[in-house]
Amino acid sequence: MxxxxxxxxxxxxxxxxxxxxxxxxxxxxxxxxxxxxxxxxxxxxxxxxxxxxxxxxxxxxxxxxxxxxxxxxxxxxxxxxxxxxxxxxxxxxxxxxxxxxxxxxxxxxxxxxxxxxxxxxxxxxxxxxxxxxxxxxxxxxxxxxxxxxxxxxxxxxxxxxxxxxxxLEGGNSLPSIRKDWLDKLNLKMPETLDELYGALKAFTLNDPDGDGKPNTLGYTMNEYNFVQNVLNGSNGKWKVQDGKLINTELEPGTHDALIWLNRLYKEKLIPEDFAAMKGSQTEDMAKAGKAGLHTDTVEGIWRSTAELVKTNPKADFLPFTSLKGPFGNVAFQTSGYxxxxxxxxxxxxxxxxxxxxxxxxxxxxxxxxxxxxxxxxxxxxxxxxxxxxxxxxxxxxxxxxxxxxxxxxxxKYLWAYRTGMPKDVLERNKKIVDERLKISIADPSIGLVSETNQKLGADYTKKIIDLKVKVIMGKEPIEAWDNFVKQLKSDANYIKIIEEYNKAYQDRAKASSK
Missing domain, CATH: 3.40.190.10 (Periplasmic binding protein-like II)
Incomplete structure (x- = not known):
């Protein structure tokens, strides 16, 4: 019984x-x-x-x-x-x-x-x-x-x-980094995007796995929205500023993020075919020790570490607690559902x-x-x-x-533990979750509906993503993005989407206050 x-x-x-x-x-x-x-x-x-x-x-x-x-x-x-x-x-x-x-x-x-x-x-x-x-x-x-x-x-x-x-915390909004590679190359844990760039360059050029071969990259590039979020102080496409929703695609931080990512691509710190790679392929890179940065949930990254420690007991993917940008140290909250x-x-x-x-x-x-x-x-x-x-x-x-x-x-610690994880890693992950909770930014657009976005949003999203990829890969100059932003700012339907999201945001605020 x-x-x-x-x-x-x-x-x-x-x-x-x-x-x-x-x-x-x-x-x-x-x-x-x-x-x-x-x-x-x-x-x-x-x-x-x-x-x-x-x-x-x-x-x-x-x-x-x-x-x-x-x-x-x-x-x-x-x-x-x-x-x-x-x-x-x-x-x-x-x-x-x-x-x-x-x-x-x-x-x-x-x-x-x-x-x-x-x-x-x-x-x-x-x-x-x-x-x-x-x-x-x-x-x-x-x-x-x-x-x-x-x-x-x-x-x-x-x-x-x-x-x-x-x-609410422990999601895949921030990457994890090979702490053992940092230690081997005498590098500290990066706190800013500039420091992160330096670590990714060292991971690519300085033989962090010690096999004497140029066979490692900085980042699997499986997710890169965190760069834009750090530079905009936002969690996704929308942020609250002066009581209103601001579309971050139009913000300077997105422009700066594309420049930063293009630099990684030009210097071959990320896979040349990143845009065509499946999630399983980028994770295989992390599991095989071919990249020093990968994005997953706090517990999910253990899949890669667990594979690596079979041949390298010191291997350790450490999730970031935060990254510092123009708006200070930031982390990003999940939707919670x-x-x-x-x-x-x-x-x-x-x-x-x-x-x-x-x-x-x-x-x-x-x-x-x-x-x-x-x-x-x-x-x-x-x-x-x-x-x-x-x-x-x-x-x-x-x-x-x-x-x-x-x-x-x-x-709140559900994404801190995965089967087979040592207790010290679990306790470390709990601390990361607790620290993120203190500063994490929520996505204010969750649950909001714009009728125009329901009809046209997918088309806008595709155009935005396609152009971002072209700029990152150097197929289009950054000026192409700047011109596109100018077009969006004068696009009647895009303006309407922003207006409708703001109305939905204000309506929800009024309903919540009742």
């Missing part, structure tokens, strides 16, 4: 008449659903029939969990539910979600990948989904999600959405509460542990305080990439 301490025992509110019976989720007296309960007993004290809940979500494990998966069955047992989950590969999830939305045959709980999905937003405006705002306060573990995440995911000032919560869940209006109110109670249990420590790791001794063991997954976990598709895609607990 699997042993667990039911989370529900710890969460009985004194102000309610609800009596909870361990993992059975039954109520003894009264019929109000409160703070994480999902079922009630009838007047005779019999257990209520399990709530049947259909779910559409994605998975990233090799195989989707089966209908008789032991973790699924345990979730059903603990929450008195019968779950019918449709698992969809992320490779075609966007297409699948739009097909389901358009059909009107929406499951009881559906994950949508993009907060500004036009069809989803239209359906929200038409009243197709439940406004969860009046109910959420009754679910304490969902309320442990950061306040700013709930605020960012509001539509028209209301919470129609349960965010698929992620850490990855996708979002909605409940269609066709679902009865009592079932809405049961779905929220299910999600609240998944956001508890006990529920999240079950979702991501399964059963101790079966799906994982504990070694030196760390959970180590077993082959059975792989066979049963038990992971954060399966059930953890539905049931999520907010943990």
């Amino acid at each position: 699997f042993q667990h301490e039911p989370w529900f025992r710890k969460n009985i509110k004194a102000t309610t008449a609800v009596c909870l019976i361990a993992a059975l989720l039954t109520a003894c007296g009264g019929d109000k659903i409160d703070g994480g309960t999902a079922a009630k007993a009838d007047k005779a004290g019999a257990k209520e029939k399990p709530a049947e809940i259909s779910i559409l979500t994605e998975f990233n494990t090799t195989e989707a969990p089966s209908a008789d998966n032991p973790v699924l069955k345990e979730f059903e047992k603990r929450t008195n539910t019968k779950l019918s989950i449709t698992w969809v590969s992320p490779n075609n999830y966007g297409e699948k979600q739009n097909t389901v939305l358009a059909s009107g045959e929406i499951p009881d709980l559906m994950k949508v990948s993009d907060l500004i999905n036009p069809l989803m937003r239209q359906m929200v405006d038409q009243g197709a989904f439940w406004d969860l705002t009046p109910y959420l306060k009754e679910y304490p573990h969902l309320m442990e999600y950061p306040k700013e995440v709930w605020e960012k995911t509001r539509i028209n000032g209301k919470n129609f959405i349960i965010p698929s919560v992620r850490p 990855s996708g979002l869940f909605l409940i269609p209006k066709k679902v009865p109110e009592d079932k809405v509460k049961k779905i929220l109670a299910l999600m609240d249990y998944g956001a508890s420590e006990e529920g999240f542990l079950l979702a991501c790791y399964g059963f101790e001794g079966v799906h994982y063991t504990v070694q030196d305080g760390f959970k180590v997954t077993t082959e059975q976990a792989t066979k049963d598709s038990v992971a954060q990439s399966s059930f953890g895609k539905i049931f999520e607990r907010y943990d």
Whole structure:
């Protein structure tokens, strides 16, 4: 028998008449659903029939969990539910979600990948989904999600959405650098872009791996928006200045970023074909010790380090805590979520509460542990305080990439640890997360919608990216970018996009202040 301490025992509110019976989720007296309960007993004290809940979500494990998966069955047992989950590969999830939305045959709980999905937003405006705002306060573990995440995911000032919560810090907005290469070449940890350029040049020219061959580069160049962000003091295309949104593509920092990146290209500190390389190819460079700088999440970079230490025990990719630019030391916050869940209006109110109670249990420590790791001794063991997954976990598709895609607990250090990571690296990563939290810049445009951008934004984005790549590779001079910026500043549709984003920003601020 699997042993667990039911989370529900710890969460009985004194102000309610609800009596909870361990993992059975039954109520003894009264019929109000409160703070994480999902079922009630009838007047005779019999257990209520399990709530049947259909779910559409994605998975990233090799195989989707089966209908008789032991973790699924345990979730059903603990929450008195019968779950019918449709698992969809992320490779075609966007297409699948739009097909389901358009059909009107929406499951009881559906994950949508993009907060500004036009069809989803239209359906929200038409009243197709439940406004969860009046109910959420009754679910304490969902309320442990950061306040700013709930605020960012509001539509028209209301919470129609349960965010698929992620850490605010530890994302891939800053790169990681080979600390062992810095040490070998007697270089300090770079603090500015100028110092970073110097390190990348040394990594390319000064044989940091000691094999006597000119076979290393400075940077894999898998992501380079951080340069523009450092120089603009922004997190993405928008920043707040004097109470208004400023489009950073038009700012001098973007011009300066292209010059800096072009210098790397001219001096052959980055791959000549970087624009055509896939993410897996750049990561392979990092894993093979062919580049000294690579961008990944704080925990994700351990994949590269783990491969390197097999042949070089001193290998160490160290994530940057910050970089200093014209606006001081900066780091960049994530959105705090990855996708979002909605409940269609066709679902009865009592079932809405049961779905929220299910999600609240998944956001508890006990529920999240079950979702991501399964059963101790079966799906994982504990070694030196760390959970180590077993082959059975792989066979049963038990992971954060399966059930953890539905049931999520907010943990600010979630992106600090990866299986197999030594404890000293974990503790170092926690400190990096804590330091970033002190100075990180949020993206103020998250959740904002411009109708003109919905129609024309993709075309503008393509033109912007294409020209940036040409300037970085020297196929176009920096003057071509400056002329393009002048055109955008006089482009009626681009101006309209800026105006609409500003209106949406002001409207959200007013709604949040109510």
